[in-house]
Amino acid sequence: MITFLICLGLLIASYFTYARYLERRFEMDPAAEVPSETLRDGVDYLPLPVWKTFLIQLLNIAGLGPIFGALLGAMYGPVAFVWITVGSIFIGALQDYASGMISLKExxxxxxxxxxxxxxxxxxxxxxxxxxxxxxxxxxxxxVGPAGILEGFTGLTQSVWVWIILVYYVLATLLPIDKIIGRFYPVFGAALFIMAFGILGVLIFGPYRIPDLSASSFGNFTANPAGLPIVPTLFITIACGAVSGFHATQSPMMARCITNQRQGRPVFFGAMISEGVIALIWAAIGMAFWNGTEGLSAALAEHGNNAAWAVDIITNTTLGKAGAFLALLGVVAAPITSGDTAFRCARLIAADFLHMEQKQLRKRLYISVPIFLVGVAITLMPFDVIWKYFAWANQVLAAICLWTVTVYLGVRRQRWIIAFLPAAFMTFIVSFYIFIAEEGLHLPYYTGLAVGTALTAAIVGVMAWYLRSVRRGRIAI
Structure with a gap:
C-alpha cells in the first residue's frame, strides 16, 4: 500500500506546487477579460460558477477512461501506479491546463x-x-458502449438504446450549455467521486492488500506479456487516467464559461488530477480485489477482458446495492456525458473554421445534422475495431497538443522544455505502438522499436528547427 499512498500524495501535492508553477509559466492574469463576458452569446459563451465548470470538465474528460483503462492497465502490475502519477502530473495536467489557458487567452x-x-x-x-x-x-x-450495457439491464435492444442516446445527444449539442450539461453534469460528477472515494475507504480500512512496487513486482503481469509489452502498450491502455488528447479538445469548451483566469488551476489542472486519483484508486482495487495482478489478469481473461464485468463485481462486493447503482451510473452516464460533449465540441470546431456564429438555432442545425449522420454511420462498424483506432488516435492528438504548447511557450520566452520532453515521449509512444500493434503494421518488437525511435528522432529534429525558427522570427506566428 506504500506505493499507492505515495502516488496518491504526489497527485494531491502537485495541485499546490506544480500547478502554481504552471500559472507563472502561462502568465495567468486574474485581472484580464475572459471570453465568457467579452463574447457572451447565451449558448456556448456563458459564465458558469467555478464548481460547475470543474465538474463539467471532469465529466467531459472522464468517460470510462479512469475506470476501464485503469483496470486493464492494472494487469501490468504496480508499474501502472507510476505511469498514472507521473503521466497525470507532468503530461496530462500540463496538456489540459495549457490547452484551456491558451484558449482562454485566445x-x-x-x-x-x-x-x-x-x-x-x-x-x-x-x-x-x-x-x-x-x-x-x-x-x-x-x-454504442452504453447502449450495449443498457441492453443487458433492460428488455430493449442495443439499437433502440443507440437511438434513445442519440436523441439526448442532439438536445445536449444544440441547447445552451446551461440547460442540460450545466444542470445534470454536476450530479453525475458527484456520483463519480462518491464511487471512487467509497472504493478508497474500502482499500484503506478493508481486508485488501495493494501490491507495492519492488524489484520483484516491477514487471509485466498480463496474460500475454509478449503481445502486450509495457512499452508502449501500457501508455496507450491507460490514457484518460494519465494523458488523453481528447481532453485538449474539451478544455476550450470550459474556457468559454470560466469567469476568471485564476479558475484555470481548479478547472483544467484540478480536473485532470482528480481523474488521475480516480484512475489510481481503480487500478489499486483491481490488483487488491483479486489478490494480486496475476489474479486480476486471470479473472479478466476468463471474461474476455470485460472491464464492465469487473466494475460490477467489485462494487457489488465492496459497496453493496448502493455500489451497484453507482457502478451502473458510472459505466453508463460517464461515457454518455463524454459523448454528448464530443458532438458539441465537433459543432464548435466546425463553426470556428466555417466562421459561423452559433447564437441562432438554425445555424447550429446546419452544422449538427451532417455531424450526427456521420456519427450514426460509424455506429454500424464493429465496436472493438472503432475502439482500437480511437485509443491510438487519441494519444496522437496528445502529442500534437504538447508540440503546440512547446511552440506557444517558446514564442513567449517561457520554459518550453516542460512541454518539449512530454511531447517527444508521447511521439515515441504513438510511433512505436503503430509499428508493432495488430491494428498497425504488426512488425517484430525490436524492428518496431528501431523504426519508431528513428521516426521520433526525425520529428523531434523538425520540431526543434521549427521552434528555433519561430523564436528567431524566420517563421511568423
Missing part, C-alpha cells in the same frame, strides 16, 4: 484553431479534419 478558440495558429496553416487544415472526425468517433463509441 478568445475561446477551439483546439484545431489553436494548433493552426502556432503550427501553421497546413497543420491547421489537417487538424480540423482529424479532430472533427475524432470527436464524431468519440461520440459514436460512447453511443
Amino acid at each position: 478568445g475561446g478558440l477551439s483546439f484545431p484553431e489553436i494548433v493552426g495558429k502556432y503550427m501553421g496553416m497546413t497543420v491547421r487544415q489537417v487538424m480540423r479534419a482529424f479532430t472533427l472526425f475524432l470527436m464524431i468517433l468519440v461520440g459514436a463509441v460512447f453511443m
Whole structure:
C-alpha cells in the first residue's frame, strides 16, 4: 500500500506546487477579460460558477477512461501506479491546463484553431479534419458502449438504446450549455467521486492488500506479456487516467464559461488530477480485489477482458446495492456525458473554421445534422475495431497538443522544455505502438522499436528547427 499512498500524495501535492508553477509559466492574469463576458452569446459563451465548470470538465474528460483503462492497465502490475502519477502530473495536467489557458487567452478558440495558429496553416487544415472526425468517433463509441450495457439491464435492444442516446445527444449539442450539461453534469460528477472515494475507504480500512512496487513486482503481469509489452502498450491502455488528447479538445469548451483566469488551476489542472486519483484508486482495487495482478489478469481473461464485468463485481462486493447503482451510473452516464460533449465540441470546431456564429438555432442545425449522420454511420462498424483506432488516435492528438504548447511557450520566452520532453515521449509512444500493434503494421518488437525511435528522432529534429525558427522570427506566428 506504500506505493499507492505515495502516488496518491504526489497527485494531491502537485495541485499546490506544480500547478502554481504552471500559472507563472502561462502568465495567468486574474485581472484580464475572459471570453465568457467579452463574447457572451447565451449558448456556448456563458459564465458558469467555478464548481460547475470543474465538474463539467471532469465529466467531459472522464468517460470510462479512469475506470476501464485503469483496470486493464492494472494487469501490468504496480508499474501502472507510476505511469498514472507521473503521466497525470507532468503530461496530462500540463496538456489540459495549457490547452484551456491558451484558449482562454485566445478568445475561446477551439483546439484545431489553436494548433493552426502556432503550427501553421497546413497543420491547421489537417487538424480540423482529424479532430472533427475524432470527436464524431468519440461520440459514436460512447453511443454504442452504453447502449450495449443498457441492453443487458433492460428488455430493449442495443439499437433502440443507440437511438434513445442519440436523441439526448442532439438536445445536449444544440441547447445552451446551461440547460442540460450545466444542470445534470454536476450530479453525475458527484456520483463519480462518491464511487471512487467509497472504493478508497474500502482499500484503506478493508481486508485488501495493494501490491507495492519492488524489484520483484516491477514487471509485466498480463496474460500475454509478449503481445502486450509495457512499452508502449501500457501508455496507450491507460490514457484518460494519465494523458488523453481528447481532453485538449474539451478544455476550450470550459474556457468559454470560466469567469476568471485564476479558475484555470481548479478547472483544467484540478480536473485532470482528480481523474488521475480516480484512475489510481481503480487500478489499486483491481490488483487488491483479486489478490494480486496475476489474479486480476486471470479473472479478466476468463471474461474476455470485460472491464464492465469487473466494475460490477467489485462494487457489488465492496459497496453493496448502493455500489451497484453507482457502478451502473458510472459505466453508463460517464461515457454518455463524454459523448454528448464530443458532438458539441465537433459543432464548435466546425463553426470556428466555417466562421459561423452559433447564437441562432438554425445555424447550429446546419452544422449538427451532417455531424450526427456521420456519427450514426460509424455506429454500424464493429465496436472493438472503432475502439482500437480511437485509443491510438487519441494519444496522437496528445502529442500534437504538447508540440503546440512547446511552440506557444517558446514564442513567449517561457520554459518550453516542460512541454518539449512530454511531447517527444508521447511521439515515441504513438510511433512505436503503430509499428508493432495488430491494428498497425504488426512488425517484430525490436524492428518496431528501431523504426519508431528513428521516426521520433526525425520529428523531434523538425520540431526543434521549427521552434528555433519561430523564436528567431524566420517563421511568423
